[in-house]
Amino acid sequence: MENKLKLGFGLMRLPKLEDGSIDVEQVKTMVDLFLEAGGTYFDTAFVYEGSEEAIRKALIERHPRDTFTLATKLNGWRASTKEEAEQQFVTSLERTQAGYFDYYLLHSIRDTNYPIYEKFGLWDFVREQKEKGLIKHYGFSFHDTPDLLDRILTEHPDVDFVQLQINYADWENPAIASRGNWEVARKHGKQVVIMEPVKGGILAELPNQIGDRLKSYAPEASIASWGIRFAASLDGILAVLSGMSNIAQMQDNLSYMKDFKPLSEEEQELIRLVQDDLNSLDRILCTSCHYCEPGCPMNIPIPKIFGAWNMYKQFNKKENAISNYNINCRLRNKASACIQCGQCEGACPQHLPIISLLETVAKEFEG
Ligand code: SF4
Ligand code: SF4
Known part of the structure; x- marks a missing residue:
């Protein structure tokens, strides 16, 4: 081969x-x-x-x-x-x-x-x-x-x-x-x-x-x-x-x-x-594969939310990142809607601790 x-x-x-x-x-x-x-x-x-x-x-x-x-x-x-x-x-x-x-x-x-x-x-x-x-x-x-x-x-x-x-x-x-x-x-x-x-x-x-x-x-x-x-x-x-x-x-x-x-x-x-x-960076290493999304009972746009977070960490412009976050969640639910069912974590090939990451994002962007 x-x-x-x-x-x-x-x-x-x-x-x-x-x-x-x-x-x-x-x-x-x-x-x-x-x-x-x-x-x-x-x-x-x-x-x-x-x-x-x-x-x-x-x-x-x-x-x-x-x-x-x-x-x-x-x-x-x-x-x-x-x-x-x-x-x-x-x-x-x-x-x-x-x-x-x-x-x-x-x-x-x-x-x-x-x-x-x-x-x-x-x-x-x-x-x-x-x-x-x-x-x-x-x-x-x-x-x-x-x-x-x-x-x-x-x-x-x-x-x-x-x-x-x-x-x-x-x-x-x-x-x-x-x-x-x-x-x-x-x-x-x-x-x-x-x-x-x-x-x-x-x-x-x-x-x-x-x-x-x-x-x-x-x-x-x-x-x-x-x-x-x-x-x-x-x-x-x-x-x-x-x-x-x-x-x-x-x-x-x-x-x-x-x-x-x-x-x-x-x-x-x-x-x-x-x-x-x-x-040394505080980025979320999500690849946007979307494997976590179809089974989310709360219809949370997980990779888009992590994308907004990474924008914040990369460019240090919190207002722009929050505006991106709000646009992406407009027709769906925000990170704080997570009911911690764990479905997404079982599907994520990157083994990301999605639940706690969403908590962090919610605290920073919605608090
Ligand atoms: S743990 Fe939260 S984000 Fe993950 S599938 Fe359940 S409700 Fe959706
Ligand atoms: S399954 Fe993991 S890597 Fe893929 S989009 Fe969801 S959080 Fe990102």
């Missing part, structure tokens, strides 16, 4: 038109640029709304099937029965018309949902699809501790690869454990697909005082490039996924990944300084 270009095209945050639908024409241009640069790895999921259909139109209907590889994912914890979970595989095949999946993943495994994947027998299910030739390689994406990863890889030694959240901000963060999980995967001899190398965009827009450190070292390099190159410099990497949302991001990513150079020792040292800078 080797990709010429280590960059993978993540299809979670595709460009949108004004009416909210995916801008397929722009995606076609992005797909063509990616393939021309030697890219092959495309990553979607059953739960990325409209993404599987969009990639059918932009890629599968326009390019020979053997010129790219396609990954998608089955989300066991969004299904209420084994049949419903298995149906996702059939639906993904129908939506994409890909014929088969080069990479197929059990989606976003963590301690709270691992038993569901076991109960529904989904490991056997994907193995059977592989035997039928409908899946070439299977693996899982993972958001938990190195101990649990070690256990899963011991219980399921035949998985072909794992997908991990790896970025320099979370390298030593115990809630994400980028380093620990990467080490466990490599100990088991598994190749790694990296997700969130720029932490949902957080590491593409660093606060000025931190970003300036990188800019003064390499004025031409984008801030995001440091996150992607950090991830791609590790060994055993099958692909580093970047969830690109427009042509400019694609062009930027290709500019340094086409002829990829791993970080030098001097550059690694600079990243260590940035890690220290980030640790």
Whole structure:
């Protein structure tokens, strides 16, 4: 399993038109640029709304099937029965018309949902699809501790690869454990697909005082490039996924990944300084994945609230942040409406203490 270009095209945050639908024409241009640069790895999921259909139109209907590889994912914890979970595989095949999946993943495994994947027998299910030739390689994406990863890889030694959240901000963060999980995967001899190398965009827009450190070292390099190159410099990497949302991001990513150079020792040292800078900030490291929102009984716009808080911490302009907060909560509920049911914390791949963070925000913005 080797990709010429280590960059993978993540299809979670595709460009949108004004009416909210995916801008397929722009995606076609992005797909063509990616393939021309030697890219092959495309990553979607059953739960990325409209993404599987969009990639059918932009890629599968326009390019020979053997010129790219396609990954998608089955989300066991969004299904209420084994049949419903298995149906996702059939639906993904129908939506994409890909014929088969080069990479197929059990989606976003963590301690709270691992038993569901076991109960529904989904490991056997994907193995059977592989035997039928409908899946070439299977693996899982993972958001938990190195101990649990070690256990899963011991219980399921035949998985072909794992997908991990790896970025320099979370390298030593115990809630994400980028380093620990990467080490466990490599100990088991598994190749790694990296997700969130720029932490949902957080590491593409660093606060000025931190970003300036990188800019003064390499004025031409984008801030995001440091996150992607950090991830791609590790060994055993099958692909580093970047969830690109427009042509400019694609062009930027290709500019340094086409002829990829791993970080030098001097550059690694600079990243260590940035890690220290980030640790000293009082920001909420929410990636805006929205996994916490659908189940919130109080309809609280959690990631938007955290976005307003980060604006406050980054620019120190409390009035602007409160006004942003009020706009985002206008048609929904504010942080103080939280009834502490805990649903959101069970769904958050970043393991954020959402309840206490909302309390802090409510005190500061509503008090
Ligand atoms: S704990 Fe609060 S924010 Fe989280 S789901 Fe429950 S009500 Fe919503
Ligand atoms: S709080 Fe967690 S689950 Fe919710 S959007 Fe942020 S990172 Fe995602």
